[in-house]
Amino acid sequence: GKTYGGGGYLYPQFYDHSCPKAQEIVKHFVAKAVAEDPRMAASLLRLHFHDCFVKGCDASVLLDSSGTIISEKRSNPNRDSARGFEVIDEIKAAIEKECPHTVSCADIMALAARDSTVLTGGPNWDVPLGRRDSRDASLSGSNNNIPAPNNTFQTILTKFKLQGLDIVDLVALSGSHTIGNARCTSFRQRLYNQAGNGKPDYTLDQSYAAHLRTHCPKSGGDQNLFFLDFVSPVKFDNSYFKNLLAYKGLLSSDEVLFTKNAESRKLVKTYAYNQELFFQQFVKSMIKMGNISPLTGYKGEIRKYCRKVNAY
Ligand code: HEM
Ligand SMILES: [Ca+2]
Numbered sequence: 395g396k397t398y399g400g401g402g403y404l405y406p407q408f409y410d411h412s413c414p415k416a417q418e419i420v421k422h423f424v425a426k427a428v429a430e431d432p433r434m435a436a437s438l439l440r441l442h443f444h445d446c447f448v449k450g451c452d453a454s455v456l457l458d459s460s461g462t463i464i465s466e467k468r469s470n471p472n473r474d475s476a477r478g479f480e481v482i483d484e485i486k487a488a489i490e491k492e493c494p495h496t497v498s499c500a501d502i503m504a505l506a507a508r509d510s511t512v513l514t515g516g517p518n519w520d521v522p523l524g525r526r527d528s529r530d531a532s533l534s535g536s537n538n539n540i541p542a543p544n545n546t547f548q549t550i551l552t553k554f555k556l557q558g559l560d561i562v563d564l565v566a567l568s569g570s571h572t573i574g575n576a577r578c579t580s581f582r583q584r585l586y587n588q589a590g591n592g593k594p595d596y597t598l599d600q601s602y603a604a605h606l607r608t609h610c611p612k613s614g615g616d617q618n619l620f621f622l623d624f625v626s627p628v629k630f631d632n633s634y635f636k637n638l639l640a641y642k643g644l645l646s647s648d649e650v651l652f653t654k655n656a657e658s659r660k661l662v663k664t665y666a667y668n669q670e671l672f673f674q675q676f677v678k679s680m681i682k683m684g685n686i687s688p689l690t691g692y693k694g695e696i697r698k699y700c701r702k703v704n705a706y
Contacts (some may be wrong), residue, residue, distance in 0.1 A: 453499035564621040566675040579617070
């Protein structure tokens, strides 16, 4: 069905006549990229999230610094962390060849996020389309709106609510951490000095913590990589939620979903016991996130290159 947001609305058939092969092209290049690098599925899923939380799903995250643009790529959440830009470039080039000046970079990211989910074993859905691309970026928005892994439960929930998302969306979308990696620097505090008193975070299983310390030392190794879901790191399933029940969530922002709020704790349990319910809610919440303030109609533009705004 149609979903509403911003001025106009998005719908899955948006390119059916103007670029019937668009979805097929995205799927082809996402599959190729994930075959070469299984982590790419996670990276593309995250890119859509980091786009939508900053001025809506408008491909602002893809812009490089230039002229008046200060790139979101240098924000705290993205620096040394966000990846997949080359894959988006490759998809965009192929789509421009097939149907010039028609398919937005923002829609390519939404489709790539869906395809990445499906390719790793997650649910499928029709992606509402018709987003257009921004002519600017927001470094401060990227720094402020995207939750940090050491934020409190309340801060994280507030940041979701500012985007029109609720506690159910928060828990379901956090299930994305069923795939992909995090760097040592994103959770080190939990291992050594969670509350500033030189003690670890005791909501982290202590033998798992000891194992993590061997690869994430007190100093150094900032960029060392760890699976967000150590049980099935490249499979989109509900083991992320099972890990939370066992106090084996990697990030503090993961474990707080189980330890700091009764409603959220109940949702974590529900999804840990019932993967189907997780998948169903994940789809709803992804569509909701994908509908954050899209540019439609005559707003924004269809970029020719995703990394830069069009020249006139
Ligand atoms: C709830 C608040 C969230 C916080 C605090 C958070 C934080 C993080 C952090 C710190 C990382 C690791 C970054 C690094 O160390 O390089 C990460 C990775 C990831 N996040 Fe989140 N995230 C959140 C929600 C989400 C949402 C809503 C999605 C998608 C809808 C998502 C998808 C991912 C994926 C797939 C990865 C792995 C990326 C890769 O391996 O390249 N996250 N997240
Ligand atoms: Ca954006």
